[in-house]
Amino acid sequence: MTRSDIDGAALEYAAGGGLLSRRMLLASAAAGTAAGLLQPRAARAEAEIPEWTKAAGARARGYGTPAAAESAVQRAIIEPWQDVAPAFSLSGTPHQRLRGTITPNGLHYEVHHGGRPDIDPARHRLMIHGLVERPLQFGLEALERYPMVTATHFLECAGNSLFNAVMPEPMQAGCDMLHGLVSNTEWSGIPMRVLMEEAGVQPEGKWVVAAGADGPSLARSIPMEKIMQDGMLALYQNGERIRPEQGYPMRLLLPGFEGNMNIKWLTSLWVTEAPVHTKDESGEYTEILADGSSVQFTFAMGVKSFITHPSATMTMSGPGFYEISGLAWSGAGKVAKVEVSADGGQSWAEAALAEPVLPQALTRFSLPWHWDGSPLVLMSRATDETGAVQPARADWKARYHASNFLHYNAIQPWQVTAEGAVQNVYL
């Protein structure tokens, strides 16, 4: 639809800045067809016939890849110490180039503390030991025979959106850099509870220390309660075996909990009475508060959202109709509502949520918008089913020490300039 198709007078506004009623979506689309996409009266002999329409195409292939013209759709790589420690590397999902809610496997975010290991699945094993009746080990072939469950969940690094958390001036970068350390996947695997019950957890076994088979043997203490409630030994990612980046051949999945705890390349579950204070729960994944004290064992990710379309680094193609679209989620359950503002937070309108809205999963929201070409600030604010609401950046900053960049879930404002540039701003 072109922007001239919309008759300004007929628009039904929901809030300031040109936000339209959710009902306008269908009505305006219909108007677009009538006014803009007229059918040609008769087919023309001289109309261009592209060459691919005049040839046989390529043959079937074993494993498909995205269209060649889409090769620019890549993860944004972040290597904080690339000269001395390139193995410590991250990559962010390019949400500004994706739609829907499922993250394609090749674009799932990565955080590797010691690089991505190359594991021989035939020699990989999962051990369950410690405070159990029967210490056990499982190979991949045995695990493949267990009844499996499937569930869609986001994973978010506790350090997602770190640049907004700590940079004094807003960094001008896309959603891949700014908020890319969150992705959403349909995971399939074995309920952790089934494996734990096979080993027989002793009554004193209240925690599980999970460790990976990567170089640093990354380890985290996890409450037994979470493991038994909805922990999963994930073997499949969107239908195919988990990618090496996500823990091939198996990873721990703890819905809603910070990414670091969802141990990749999982090889050991050691049942203990208490947490063992691994490196990550002693420093790197603790948060220093404004008063200098710290919080640890901050597991679940808070409610959060950001607008993907439009978003920083994009350019508007002139005034007129747009659909504002974005992603919302919460580690505490389902997203209850997402409000959108197009006037810097003076007024808000409730966005439509794409069904199904799943717990601890990315939820797509949208709202029609008529941009009149004047500069303004767009933002989204999510509320989850527990009533938790996304904070403003200043409120978030006030709670923590200036150095903290973990668990940042503040509202993301995007400035739209008169020229149509979309920029990251703090409000």
Place this chain on the structure above:
Amino acid sequence: MSIFKLTAAALLLTAAAARAEGPGLGQPLEAADIPFYATYVKPDGAGLPGGSGTAAQGAEIYAAKCASCHGKTGSEGPVMPPVGPNDVWAKPAGSYWPYATTLFDYIRRAMPLEAPKSLSDDEAYALAAYILERNGVIDAQTAMTAETLPAVKMPNHGNFLDVWAKQGAKPW
């Protein structure tokens, strides 16, 4: 086998199936087949091996195997300097972490980054001693061992709130 025995066996099978919903394919795991990194040294020192190391010994190993990433004296970085206070990292391991035992375990399992699990127990003790000494947490003479390391009182211990204990899975 009598009918009675068959029924009893069937009942037992059903009971086992109800307890564990899987096919029960786990193989017995012997203690000897559990590598050290599948456990973790606990704050009370449980799991610490024999051996010892001093800060002076640690200084030499540190210069050879650690300084390239963590800085000449441990406070320069660029990577998360373990000695503080420094301008790079607000949570230097040798003063911020609540327990000294974590230093030994983490260094032994994970460092140096390009050759994890290559250090001997003595070397890991010595490196923990060096980092603690550089942070002013222990003196230069005390060797770190399975007895002395868990006894080290970390300065930031007691400055942490356990959010899981306080409010469970509710985000902070």
